[in-house]
Amino acid sequence: MEARAIFETLKEKFGDAVVELQGEGFTPPFVVVAPGSVRDIARFLKEDPALSFDSLMSLSGVDYKDRFAVAYHLYSMKHRHAVGMKAMLPRESPSLPSVDDVWPAANFQEREAYDLFGFVFEGSKDLRRILLPEDWEGHPLRKDYKYAEFYHGIKI
Amino acid sequence: MTGMTARGEALRTQEMTINMGPQHPSTHGVLRVILTTDGEVVTRAVPDVGYLHRGLEKIGERVTYAQFMPFTDRLDYLAAMNCNCAWAWAVEKLAKIEVPERAEFLRVIVAELNRISSHLIAFGSFTADMGAFTPFLYAIRERERVNDLFEMICGNRLTYNYARIGGVSGDAPPGFLEKTKEFLDYFEPKIDEYNNLISYNKIFVHRLANVAVIPAEEAVAYGMTGPNLRGSGVPFDLRRDEPYSVYPKFDFKVCVGTGERGKLGDCFDRYMVRINEMRESVKIVRQALAQIPEGPVMAKVPRVFKPPAGETYFRSECPRGETGIYVVSDGSANPFRLKIRTGSFVTMNIFEKVTKGLMIADIVAVIGSFDIILPEIDR
16 A cells, blocks of 8 residues: 555544644654554554555664654565554654554564663553663763763773 | 472572673674573573664764765675665665666675575574584585675675775676576576475474574564564565565565474574575576666766655665665765664564573574674664
């Protein structure tokens, strides 16, 4: 299915929770959704027979300076089509529902986004830092991250 | 678990937590697995990754697109050519650059040679983990010849830095294509030799068959890709199903697990997929050598390269699964955001689930059958 048709389907089903379609310059195009409805929309994308996005290719955090975003890249093994889903988050208290019960593949990548961006995935079955030590301060992939000079007295 | 003492009393045992790694030869690097064991049985195995985190994604935001190329060598050092090409293809997709056909052929040749050498290490180290050291020496012997070929074409033996945005760093030197063909003629019969040597060895099969069975739906849901996904019987290969570069010109088979020695999707199937894929890679390189056109190997790319603003996700088939590169460009000379999704990292997600209830020695088999590599997990 084309991204435009997927967007129309979602718009009809979820109304205002589906914000816009980022088409020009985006491959694959992104359907921008309200962060609160991420899990419901994800479940629909996976379970609707015409869509059946059974594979979460990638989940990434992005810092657009004025706001954050979580970008999901989805693929359907059955229909062989791909689409992106994006949730824009405010800079203060970025949180959204976890999708690891829809796609178990999300867990490690959500932990990565939590670790490097500080996003909170509500209802995640296991949300801990993954790449950095547990007592690391700050989230390095944020654009306003200040490099620490010392870690446990060791010069970095 | 309770056993019996010699006098018939119940023997009380207690769960124990032990660290496997980060310095452990069978973990293929610095993977730490926190094992909770009940005797020899693992009740829980939690992987702890990140010991090799270098912040490559953050580095990517501070260097230009071309300057990031050498860093991709450090993603998966056993398949640096594949990572080089993945980065070049991703940026070319973002900036819509047409690459000369000869360059694409050279990329496919080196990428498939690198897949062979990477699968050789997977085969060699896996058998060494299982207690058979000799095949490792056979694998290294053949890999040496691939390294010689790479030294010839780009001067390096491990971190190649060969691909460029818009082409490759240099044309094949005289004699390279003939030497490659010689290598293929030498290498192809060796695959049968490996099968005779170890693949169907009774002890080896017993260590792998029916261990850590992953059904197809589960493999897809957990985001497994590459040989690990195909080991579960899913015929999905990006080179065929989402073709890029000049792959549509070649005829090759997508190897899948068949459950030939146990249940479909066990360690043996994942092992066998890699062995069979080496044969297919030989086939691809042979066809590429026969069809390679003459011409330039570099497109005209401005020295100060600024792709248009936009976002692209490109994925390619690397030896350890799909390497997906998500680039956000704001129109400047540096990537605004760069995310690299690697096969090994996402595969580790399923590790805790499949290792539940296995014996400690089977953990080694699972790690070997996933063929993970730590710099790719930690980035």
